[in-house]
Amino acid sequence: MSSSGAALHPSDGLDEAGRLSVRYLERLGEADEAGALALLRDSLAQGWPIESILLDVIASAQLSVGWLWQTNEWSVAREHAATHVSERVLDTLVAEVLHQRVPPPSLGRIVVACVDGEWHALPARLVADVLRLRGWEVAFLGTSVPEGRLITYLQEHNPQVVALSCSLSTRLPKAHRMIQACRRMGLPVLVGGRGFGPDDTWARLLDADAWAGSAREAAQVLERGVHPRTNVHTSPTVLPSHSEYASLLRRRGELIAQTVQRLTEDHPELGLHRVEARDRTVEDLGHLVDFLAVSLYVANTELFVRFLHWMHDVLEPRGIPFTTVLETLGHYETLLYDYPLTVETLRAARLRMTGVTRPRRTGRAPAPAALDNH
Template sequence: MTAVTTADPTDAYAGYLDHLADADEYAAIDMAIGLLDAGVPAERVLLDLVAPAQAEVGERWARNEWSVAQEHAATHISEQVVAAVTGHVNPRPTGGRVVVACMDGEWHALPPRLVAEVLRLRGWQVTFLGASVPAAHLVSYLHRYDVHAVALACALPMRLPYAHRMIEACRRSDVPVLVGGRGFGVDGRWARQLGVAWAPDAPSAAELISDERALLRVPPAWLAHLADDEYASLVRRRGELIDSAVADLRDGVPATRAYTAAQLDATVSDLGHILDFLAAAVYVDDASLFTEFVEWLSGILLTRGVPATAIARPFEHYAVAMRDFPRAERVLALGRAALPAADRRPAR
């Protein structure tokens, strides 16, 4: 067993990250169990050790320091650590049933898993449904059981339109809903836009679920702007816009003509993400959703050696295509302004 010389998870953090970097599952588990044996509460091990380490794993991938394979291996190890910690404590439920799930299309399951385990540690009978749960399947599950509340996670803002439909489906089943995750904004502003209770972290989620009046006290959604049909039109044109953007890149950026199949797939995926984030910004009528994504994407692509012109050109292309969509055109213009200065080009 890895020796634990501290009873503070924050002091063990560097060593735990080393275990993740070495893909040493056994050492990582031993460290977590050692902290429990030293008297550290299980909730602190989960939130002060596993959670921040997982955030750093994501940052290392974003900085191109770790490959996708390394990120996946580290995530798997942290999932095993979570299972070992909760199995070691083995809490027994004293409260009602709470269902925790990822939105349909969401595959970042570890953060909501941490929420589920904190709720379990606090006495709730928790059912964790995992990643990418289709709305119809979730509603069917809710109809089978007496559920106190359902907690839904969304890591990517581009999934907000689907999240809204899932939230409304749960409400039609008369089950209170709360949401969390970066997909709703760091301050929960897009949760408020959709008219749903939001918790910034696992302890806040536990407190909210314990206060039924607060859980139900949310303002109505404000989405009157959707009457202009811009969002629906963008979704309908998604495939056509991606195809035309790929053709434009091949014409204007010669290096893209030599892309491998994997590089081309990644390019198509990035072009789709630009449209999906743009559509989500139009859905919630908040350009900051798109500009924050543009800043993040620019950093990611530049660390991976993608030519600056290859980043800017799709924005130029989409700007021409968006001239019949005033709200989308405005959001896209703000996104283009958020590109690194050298990458900005006027629309043709």
Template structure:
């Protein structure tokens, strides 16, 4: 029997347990997988991790609610804790390979991938300082001064955290600690990790273990370099001006939407708040695309958002209105206009999906 066939029944049991909110059944599923001879690393990465990914996929497709998604994730986190705390056979060598720090970029709340990495590294003999979600960079650096790890593993799922990741990478390297980046925020094949000057990148927990086993050379401590040293295009100040103008951009876009769609004037307070959040996300991802000078950051977000909207019966064409209104305000920003135009083309190229016929905002 191949590995996929071996883990499939336990993966299904875990999925059913987390969706049902049954923590005890969830822990029993992974314990039975271990009893069946499936190794701890395989249980973490081939049973628990795919179930967590399905949780996110089903939320995006509107098959489970936000509350159920949060509850299922919390149970999965306790499953990982139960695995980490299980008794070990006598004689198992701990922390034989050295010490590493694992944490999420400041502002990054999606800590589950980092937790999986931390547990896999512990299984492979590393002493791991797991710092959890959104670690402020000054506190991360203070921790490094106290512990002097062999490497820092920075995790981020949201591309909008890339500027914060860049700051953390340069700060860690300035005190002589190499940085290994991971997570979806860093793009396909880690291209943004390289652009931001990280010492390495890995696509998953096993990849992290392999990179560390090969060794990461320590950078020579030096003065913190400026962002434009890695990303010369930032000299045009478009990123800085857009991110600092976020409030006015969102406010004016909301006003213009009411002029374009009079029905928006009768929105409830909740609808107005959600609309403002949506426009703010557009600005955040536009700013991130400006930071790394890559429109794909923005167009990928638009495609994801369009799928989310249509799964909830909202026409994705409403996003185009938001892009048009932002473009009118940013007419003197050539790179921003190019990214917004790429976004419009990406939306136009999507296959048409029938949705409820009611307007919304971005």
């Protein structure tokens, strides 16, 4: 049995799709493209619906891949290899199914793109493929599409709807600008991806016309019709916290540099004199400031708290005590004393996270179907 195999992911209590997803995940763990493809081709031949293979098997396994990376059970290289296999399998299966089908009459034209700075193509690609399989004519623009390029493309191709994907919440301010630009063209915008959160609250705040939580829901929303919301102005919503958001981003470099210096002096055990450890810390602190900033942008402390839970799960298995993050939050409260909303967010989040000790699930990743590591 493989080291990533069923022992890590007990299949008990899973439905059929869950069990297939566990077997698929085993192949991903071995970067076994041929095995992964054969497994799903067989299932397809036995009558498994292609949409279920995409969403209940491949997407579900990718969530486990994320969890295994997050908890330091899989290296980043193993995650990359697994994702590469999923992309190849997805492309092959969808191409084969579409090739064998008589194309249904087009339901309409849609452009699917990842927002600027967003490198998670696979979630958007799954949406694009599900829509294609349901009969939409889809142009998939891929990762990180700059606003100007998107608008030029839309002018040239004139779709009915634009679908924007955002997996990381830190890209929401960019998403906001892109939504506004599309709306100024009179094009309705459907948004989704985990970065938009678990419901349509942030999508509405950022002026999108529609939101969907999954590819299936996206198809349903589109089948009902997406139209420009009439109660939205074409100038972006500006919240009181937006000026603090902007100031925080301006001070990003300074905040990170000061914290690295403080951690180097106060916590020699972190070994920040080593380039690799220092670089990782700079990256983590970048995420910290960016998630704090975006939680001000959408005026939602919960977004920051959810990020801190994630950070806890990432740092602890790598031997970095989460208390260093709590100390950093306290330090920022002092440094940023003249930003009242920022201080309020930091304080509320610090209180929520003090004493948090999520038990680590050593040796056992949640089974794919049961996982939601948003």
